[in-house]
Amino acid sequence: MLNFSYQNPTRIVFGAGQIAQLSQLIPAGARVLLTYGGGSIHHNGVYQQVTSALKQHLVVEFGGIEPNPSYETLSKAVALVQQEKLDFILAVGGGSVVDGSKYIAAAALLELDGWAILQNKVRVRQALPLGCVLTLPATGSESNPHAVITKKATQEKLSFSHPSVYPQFAVLDPTVTYSLPAKQIANGAVDAFVHVMEQYMTYPVNAAVQDAFAESLLRILIDVGPKALAQPENYDVRANLMWSATMALNGLIGVGVPQDWATHALGHQITALYGLDHAQTLAVVLPALLQHQREAKKQKLLQFAENVWGLKHQDPERQIDEAITHTRLFFERMGVPTRLTDYGLPASAATELAAKVRAAGMQQLGEHGQIDYAASEAIFRAAV
Structure with a gap:
């Protein structure tokens, strides 16, 4: 066996009805960017559960993150975070939404354009805190420090990894997967x-x-x-x-x-x-x-x-x-x-x-x- 050092800081909150725990998982007073994908969370009850749990928080929404999250879309979210001075990101969706949110969390604290992270031209040193509500079991992005981002303009699909983008928590409720195609x-x-x-x-x-x-x-x-x-x-x-x-x-x-x-x-x-x-x-x-x-x-x-x-x-x-x-x-x-x-x-x-x-x-x-x-x-x- 090779030498290794292992630590996983993500708290897993597993089971039916656990989305309600968001009110305790996200710090009081946090200014939250709520990210999601195509909008299915509006039809399966997840959005209602999330917003109910966050009724005491300031929440700004950003939807439309693609199945292969694009730099072009995520750049708009980065600008929104900076403009509204948001300080916590909650990803609600599958691995693509979580990956995209990791990019937003890291890029929002950069002075350079965020694509430099994917090109290895700049190292991530810090990121905004983030958590997630997983709606699709697939990528494992909910408890790892990796993300894959696509740049449509150049047809590039690149990845980055940094401990600062480990989600602080991941809520896993298997019942929210019932309605998935x-x-x-x-x-x-x-x-x-x-x-x-x-x-x-x-x-x-x-x-x-x-x-x-x-x-x-x-x-x-x-x-x-x-x-x-x-x-x-x-x-x-x-x-x-x-x-x-x-x-x-x-x-x-x-x-x-x-x-x-x-x-x-x-x-x-x-x-x-x-x-x-x-x-x-x-x-x-x-x-x-x-x-x-x-x-x-x-x-x-x-x-x-x-x-x-x-x-x-x-x-x-x-x-x-x-x-x-x-x-x-x-x-x-x-x-x-x-x-x-x-x-x-x-x-x-x-x-x-x-x-x-x-x-x-x-x-x-x-x-x-x-x-x-x-x-x-x-x-x-x-x-x-």
Whole structure:
């Protein structure tokens, strides 16, 4: 096991009816920016619960944060925070709203334009305090210090991370997910699954606790993902899905182990160029990447096959093939296709995506840094 230091400061407030706790979670006298997405919170009762809990606070609203939060939209929120001298941000929505709110929290205290954070031209040193009410289990952004932001003008999708943007608290009420469209639930389960894989599917370092935890999360997601689609108001199913997605990327299973993140890096290029949902890009890239990297990941693939899928054969190559096939079929069973052509993209998309990877200088991806430009193109071609 590798050396590590781990601390997660986010307070989790979990369960039905817990949105009412906002009145105690946000400091009295705080001037609050309430951020949200397309407005579904106005129709599912979440907005009413939030505003009722915050009736003693000054609240300024900012809606319209996109599924892939854009610099252009978020810049308007940054200006609003500065103009109204707001000092606390409450994100109400899924991971995109939370990611966007992290950017707002950091950029609002900068003298430079906030995009400099994503370009690594300036380091985040402080951010406004923020909390969140999670409405979509998927990204784990509610209890980690990471955010991914898109700049529409340049078709860039970049990330940043800093401890100051850990949410102070996250309210997780599984009942607010009952009204979510099936597509969002499916995307969320796939997203969480791949988050686990990025931290688990590398090479062994004798991290028994992390491996066992990761394998448990994968098995839970395989079990509850389809059930969440079939039984949308099953509290226990939604609760386990929501908590699994949080635990998938709160940092715990990633301590002391090598991590990959090439699937995400390549998937971001698909979203930036063609606008596919984040989870859709992960479902496309991961099976192709596992095939391409099967030798480098052989030990973990065999462990994954046996401990997650219950597969064991005398022929290890067959065991790996079946594990990758089972993974692809899980995504498909969730209603998330796994080929670029399934989304109407031409075969030439692989070449265009490879060019974008090259333009971004992404030539050492993966836990070994061995996924270069040629490997990325081969993965995209296998994903067609």
